Amino acid sequence: MNISTSLPEILRHRRQKLGELIDFPAVLWSGGSSSRNFPANTFPFRANSHFLYFAGISLQNAAIRLERGNLQLFIDDPHPSSALWHGETPTREEIAAKIGADNARPMAELADYLENAASVSVQDAPTWTQQSQLLDRWVLPQQPPQGIDLELAKAIISLRIIHDEAALVELRKAAAVSVEAHKAGMARTGKAKLEAEVRAAMEAVIMGHNMTTAYTSIVTVHGEVLHNGHYYHSLQPGDLLLADVGAETETGWAADITRTWPVSGKFSPTQRDIYDIVLAAHDACIERIAPGVEYGEIHLLAAMIIAEGLVDLGILQGKPEDLVKMDLHALFFPHGIGHLLGLDVHDMEDLGDLAGYDEGRKRSSRFGLSYLRLNRPLRPGMLVTIEPGFYQVPGILNDPKIRDQYQYLVNWERLEKFADVRGIRIEDDVLVTESGREVLTAALPNQAEAIENLVS
Amino acid sequence: MNISTSLPEILRHRRQKLGELIDFPAVLWSGGSSSRNFPANTFPFRANSHFLYFAGISLQNAAIRLERGNLQLFIDDPHPSSALWHGETPTREEIAAKIGADNARPMAELADYLENAASVSVQDAPTWTQQSQLLDRWVLPQQPPQGIDLELAKAIISLRIIHDEAALVELRKAAAVSVEAHKAGMARTGKAKLEAEVRAAMEAVIMGHNMTTAYTSIVTVHGEVLHNGHYYHSLQPGDLLLADVGAETETGWAADITRTWPVSGKFSPTQRDIYDIVLAAHDACIERIAPGVEYGEIHLLAAMIIAEGLVDLGILQGKPEDLVKMDLHALFFPHGIGHLLGLDVHDMEDLGDLAGYDEGRKRSSRFGLSYLRLNRPLRPGMLVTIEPGFYQVPGILNDPKIRDQYQYLVNWERLEKFADVRGIRIEDDVLVTESGREVLTAALPNQAEAIENLVS
Structure with a gap:
């Protein structure tokens, strides 16, 4: 076809x-x-x-x-x-x-x-x-x-679950318009006073192409609230703005992109340190995508790279592989590495886990794995998101039980130095191909300097 | 209060x-x-x-x-x-x-x-x-x-039905943001290729104020389709663009504004002739608003002014008062002059006609009156829309029964000269006051020259 x-x-x-x-x-x-x-x-x-x-x-x-x-x-x-x-x-x-x-x-x-x-x-x-x-x-x-x-x-x-050529034509259109929307959001940030203004600039691009948003946009300086649907916060120079915005074509095909950028146009050193860890996880996960690879392993790869990075920064203490086994990464990365994408942003989630989980598999009860929406070997034609993140969620990090349980594994004093990093996520849409992968949203930069250059 | x-x-x-x-x-x-x-x-x-x-x-x-x-x-x-x-x-x-x-x-x-x-x-x-x-x-x-x-x-x-001060604070906010949205739409028209782009510019203003649209926007060069919810048409220099777009505040209070402007920035002589008739009806209806006045009479006033104007242009033939009695105006103005406005854009329409129609009154079966949504004496504190229009609806004007019935009352040949006027509506939000009225949306010009100046 x-x-x-x-x-x-x-x-x-x-x-x-x-x-x-x-x-x-x-x-x-x-x-x-x-x-x-x-x-x-x-x-x-x-x-x-x-x-x-x-x-x-x-x-x-x-x-x-x-x-x-x-x-x-x-x-x-x-x-x-x-x-x-x-x-x-x-x-x-x-x-x-x-x-x-x-x-x-x-x-x-x-x-x-x-x-x-x-x-x-x-x-x-x-x-x-x-x-x-x-x-x-x-x-x-x-x-x-x-x-x-x-x-x-x-x-x-x-x-x-395996997209045909006609579907891919639409999915590429959705991706291209979403890329443009993110660039417009970055360009609008300098003049914006409210999150709502950046959201408006992004959604106007989507609407101007006679498309709709595929899901309720997240555009917030409180990225630590994972499903933040509010846009009333004012933008302060030291803030990071997290934008999770994707277009849907007229026939229903979705894109799903997240970028996180500094309101001032310049990451602080602490923001940059964490950003680069999340980006390293993002890049490594995408690099690993290929037919036959288990998506669950990609999730664990992200967990490992985040744990390693946080050990290097002195935030976590211990061997990364032990820390991942104890779900320490999930204190800061409490969601899954991604999901299927297609006509639905969480494709076929109306059928529960039937699409996301291979026959006979069930959600893990482990804190670090239970939110994983996809657990299958990858096949050519599957489209998945890769979206590692780092968040300081008060509901997790201020929980006395968690602080007690992990008192020797987290350097809480060191963590305080990173208070200006509330939430970072970097998300792209990746097609599994016969030879490996193709990032449908690759036209949108994700390296820190490139992002800084786009923010005005 | x-x-x-x-x-x-x-x-x-x-x-x-x-x-x-x-x-x-x-x-x-x-x-x-x-x-x-x-x-x-x-x-x-x-x-x-x-x-x-x-x-x-x-x-x-x-x-x-x-x-x-x-x-x-x-x-x-x-x-x-x-x-x-x-x-x-x-x-x-x-x-x-x-x-x-x-x-x-x-x-x-x-x-x-x-x-x-x-x-x-x-x-x-x-x-x-x-x-x-x-x-x-x-x-x-x-x-x-x-x-x-x-x-x-x-x-x-x-x-x-009688708005208190707190409601009016919100209703004025919705009106002010909607005025800004319309100005943005006019300013965007010159560079836009699609209806969707103008819509996006308008809704971005609303979204940027952290508000939503109160109803599905109509932004179309096919104003003759009364509830047109499509935005895919391209804009041509000779087109009129009809935009019916209103904001809703965070606590739910609505505005409802329509303007019609030339894509080129300049009305053609035929467009201008009809525009001025609709505006004359609009102005006269607003002028008539005062406590005790029957809203149904305001509808008939609009019908009369439109009929008079069309007689003057040679499109209708006969005495205006006779033409209105025969519903001739409704061939070109087939909807009501307006409705209640408040928390709903058609306020309290969830209760059927209980809010719109005074006790004991029912919808008329006459073609020229049946779509009237409000039929009550006006009282201070009521907020209503005034929205006369002129449309060449193919479903009405090409209906052989209608053409036969009205063959001597419409100059069909003369009408053809006005083919570039598919749909015009001018709508403002008017508060009934003790002493008469206050137009909450008055900050948005509606005179033809003023509109032309805003279109770029």
């Missing part, structure tokens, strides 16, 4: 592969829009990712039925009054032609085509309630799939 | 007024966040507006119980692991102190405090399902309230 392949061909190829994996029909719903504060004021509609993978375009309140390579579309024609409010919208038959559906019917007829059909829960409650009623079994987002639904989920995962 | 009044005082005042109107307890839920594509990837949370009015701040998965001026808060303390991902978040008691709650309890105890309590449906399905279960009756967003729920809705409307 080549980049200029038409949408119907791309989709036919995907559903033929699905047809080789399952011998029962699959019905996938797109979902409906969610109300913000009143029914007519909705959030921007985002179709279900499994639907998008096989239907190619974002359609609201639609379903597709896939069986042995055949595609049936279910959607209602626009209401006659819709032209006034929403303009001329394509008819069912026009949409069917666009995506190469074998036939198309009104939604009301879907009920007649559900016998022995497997499905996957969508994101919005009104639709998953409807799914459950029509299928006469519970299909819920928080409930692990069972029976044929589980078989379908595994089949879809085996396809979506 | 004065502008520097503290949040607890503002809220106490509001609930005391509610306590004078109903003698049963009211329980209001804030709602939960909605998933975008997988459970952990949510849309930005927006609390229910009725909750926000009485609780003052956006709290997720919370409820308040109001009874005779008393405020009870129900919310769970943050999970211990939450500090790692979300930072230190305030405890139940800290939140209670901030909003001046008389006491505070975990959500699980809410069930014990629901006897004889009235409520209003929230926006998200998981919460409204929970509401319905706990109250043991259906509380659904699309269902008109009954019994004490209806009494509560009417009491809340009678408060929310």
Whole structure:
């Protein structure tokens, strides 16, 4: 399949592969829009990712039925009054032609085509309630799939986890626009008073390309709050600004990039010391990516390099390999090294750990490993993030039990010298290739001096 | 009450007024966040507006119980692991102190405090399902309230429809930032290739002030599509760009502004002719706003001025008053002159027409009146939009029945000369005052020359 392949061909190829994996029909719903504060004021509609993978375009309140390579579309024609409010919208038959559906019917007829059909829960409650009623079994987002639904989920995962050329075209677009957004954020920092202004400059690039953000942006001088969704802090010259911002293309494909830069345009010596440790871990992990390599080992490699670096700086005391075994790295790097990336920023996380964890594997209960979202051998076509970090999380480092347990392994006095390093993360998107790897976000510098040059 | 009044005082005042109107307890839920594509990837949370009015701040998965001026808060303390991902978040008691709650309890105890309590449906399905279960009756967003729920809705409307000083402080902030956003959009137009770029420049201003958009922005060269939510069209020199964009403050108060400007920076003579008609209607409607005036009459005033203007231009043929009676204006101005504005952009539209229509009034079935969202006598403290427009909607003007019915009243040949006027709307936010009116968005010019000067 080549980049200029038409949408119907791309989709036919995907559903033929699905047809080789399952011998029962699959019905996938797109979902409906969610109300913000009143029914007519909705959030921007985002179709279900499994639907998008096989239907190619974002359609609201639609379903597709896939069986042995055949595609049936279910959607209602626009209401006659819709032209006034929403303009001329394509008819069912026009949409069917666009995506190469074998036939198309009104939604009301879907009920007649559900016998022995497997499905996957969508994101919005009104639709998953409807799914459950029509299928006469519970299909819920928080409930692990069972029976044929589980078989379908595994089949879809085996396809979506290895990106085809058409997917890669979109993923590269998302990466390129996200790179531009980060550069705009760095360039805006000098004149900004609030985190919100830098966020706005970054998201404006994404929006200007008629894309959306793939997830709630993190743009904060409090990088130690891992899922910080606030933007009201003012920027001070000694602060580091952590920005985790990624674009999503019109057909739903995501990028996920983090950079951390000094508000003043110059890292302090302590910030620079830690930054270089995180970057060393980042670079080593990317260097290690290749087919057959266990992603869990890459996580442990990051842990080891961070532990070594912190021993060199006198923050940790002991042998790095012993420290990693005792989860000392996780005091400062309490999350996983990364995750799958695709139509979802945590790709297929709607299926729990089915996509992230290889058959028979489960999350570790160890503090230093439990947040790892991906634990599989790498294969060509997989796209993963690599995102090591260093954070001084008060909830961890001020915990009396932790301070007591690790009193001789952490030099707490030395650590105080690094008080101006609250949170650093460096994140890139890495495609596993036959010969090794390709960093899709490589156009965005990550070396300290290069970052300093971009901040104005 | 004065502008520097503290949040607890503002809220106490509001609930005391509610306590004078109903003698049963009211329980209001804030709602939960909605998933975008997988459970952990949510849309930005927006609390229910009725909750926000009485609780003052956006709290997720919370409820308040109001009874005779008393405020009870129900919310769970943050999970211990939450500090790692979300930072230190305030405890139940800290939140209670901030909003001046008389006491505070975990959500699980809410069930014990629901006897004889009235409520209003929230926006998200998981919460409204929970509401319905706990109250043991259906509380659904699309269902008109009954019994004490209806009494509560009417009491809340009678408060929310007249804005207090604290609300006006927020509404003025939203208006000011929206004015800035429109100026930024005009300034960006000359360099923009896509609608999306102008939208991005406008929303970046809103985001940079740490606000959100109050509704999905319309930024389009196809203004004739009334609810156009696409931004992919390219900008051509002869196009008019219609931008309907408004900010919402952190506590939920909205603005709603529309301007229409020429991409080239210069209206064509035909565009200018129509623009001036719409502006004349806009100005005359605002001039007419005063306590006691029927909003429905203001709609008809707009209809009359538009009809007169189109007769003068030779597009309509006949006496303006006759043409309005036959709904001829509605061929080109098919929506209402405006609506209530407050915590919702169509304020309290979650309650259907209860807020917009005075007791005993119903929507007209006339084409020229059926879309009117507000039909009440005006009172000081009400905030309304005034938004006349002119559109060439193909779904209306190409309808053979309409062309046949109105063949002698529209000069279809003359109309063709105005093909470069697809859609114009001019919208401002107008507060009814004791002495007349105050335009909260007056800082944004609307005269054609002034607009041309802002476009670069």
